[in-house]
Amino acid sequence: MFDLERVREDTPGCRETVFLDSAGSSLPPQVVVETMVDHLRRETQIGGYRAGSERLDDLAEVKRSIATLLNAAEPATSIALSDSASRSWTDFFYAVPLHAGDRVLISEVEYASNAIAVLQRARATGAIVDVIPSDSTGQIDLTALESLLDDRVRLVSLVHAPTNGGLVNPVAEVVELAHRVGALVLLDACQSVGQLPVDVAALGVDALSATGRKWLRAPRGTGFLYVRAELAAALQPATLDLGSAAWTAADDYTVAAGAARFEFWEHDVAARLGFGAALRYLLDLGPDTVYAQVAERADYLRTSLAELPNVTPLDLGSHRSGIVSFTVAGVEPENVRDRLAADNMIVTVSHRSSTLLDMTARGISALVRASPHYFVSHDDLDSFVAAVACL
Structure with missing residues (x-):
């Protein structure tokens, strides 16, 4: 049984604000903060190296928790920890071989960071970027996707839940179509992991990127990449260091097995331990x-x-996520955000530049984004609606 009072007690920030920005950077449970601070104190006593060595089992447990959440096999070889969803996404994308004439498909709700990386590599390699149209609901058009697929398609980039609204794209159906022609599917699950079921075994995705700071309620500077273990072994990351590879001879090196080849040696141990605490809190x-x-x-x-x-209201899709997008007549979205903030109500604004294709097609320059997590009470929501009505 869900105990709202308990989770609110564990989340001091929600006592002071109506917090509706978990799609941006959520409020971590108190145990996350305590875990991080305890480790930082330990570092002041014995130094970062030794303090980190004491927590190797706990750091390994972070991957096991992610694997449990995603129903992923072999966490040691299929999960790589990183500092963000964008880092994870680009690390995988830049490892996929692309040549002149190869094709990459993106959707109309593609996130700006992903799109920029795709366009940069297309310019460098001569690859072709095509956009999969949306259907009448706003979701990816599966019929159009099927017509676009051929044996030149190397990768389909799929955003599970876009940053600018409540749409949820059909993943398993996209994967099934893409795999018919041998294309890989890279799932941007930045806005879905932690608020929607994501089962990588059932979905069949080749890779998935996500962040800790949003719906998982973990610290900033945390994220992860899931890669099918057998696929990871076939990819060469664009960058390596002594954590992702071993220097074995004066003129040679050996790349780490599995997803570990996407990890750098240096990392924020306290943040990753906090990430682990957030994952355990969710699983519990x-x-x-x-x-x-x-x-x-x-x-x-x-x-x-x-x-x-x-x-x-501006949400699309037949299946909706925890993101609620809207505009208020006669009030600019930034003004809505700022006036609500003055009443300790926290939302954010999504601008056209973050999802250029979708918002340009809909004639929207900016919108208000509210994203209530489970620690938000109905009284909070009623107060928020009343405040919006007053605008």
């Missing part, structure tokens, strides 16, 4: 319970805002 609550609580709050907020005459 029960992921399915968390997913249901997030979905219920997003639906409640979306429905309540839609009843206001001055609000235009």
Whole structure:
């Protein structure tokens, strides 16, 4: 049974604010902060190297927790820890061989960082970038995707849940079509892991990138890459160091096995231990319970805002995530954000530049993004809706 009072007690920040920006950087549970601070104190006593060595088992457990959450096999060889979702995404993408005439498919809700990387490599290699259209609901058009696929497609970049709204794309269906022609599927799960079920075995994705700071409620500077273990062994990362490879002779080196080849030796141990604490907190609550609580709050907020005459809901898709996007008539999104912040209500603004294709097609320059996590109460949501109505 979900205990709202307990999770609110574990989240001091939600007592002071109506916090609706978990799609940006969520409020970590107190145990995450304590875990990090305890380790930093230990570093002041014996230094970072020895303090880190004391926690090797705990650091390995972070990967096991991720594997449990994703239903991933062989965490030691399929999970690489990183400092962000973008780092994980680009590390994998730049390891996929591309040559002149090869094709990369992206969707209309592609995130800016991903799109920039795709365009940069296309310019450097002569690869071709094609955009998969959306269907009438805003989701990726599977019929159009099937018509675009051929044996020149090397990679399909799929955003599970875009940064600028509540849409959820169909993953398993995209993977099934892409694999027919031998294309890889790289899933950007930055906005889905922690708030939606993500089962890599069932979905069949080749790789997946995610961050800790959003729906997983972990510290900034944490993220991970999942790669099918057999695929990881066939890829050569664009950059290596003494953590991802071993210098074996004056003119030779050996790349680490599995996903470890995507990890650099230097990292923030305290942040990763905090990441592990956040993962354990989620697993202890029960992921399915968390997913249901997030979905219920997003639906409640979306429905309540839609009843206001001055609000235009902007979420697409037939299946919705915990992100609720909208505009307020006559009030710029930045002004909405700032006026709400003055009342200790935290939302953010998504601008056209972050999802250029989608927002240009819809004629939107900016929108307000509210993302309630499970620690947000219904009283919080009612207060927020009343504040928006006053705008």
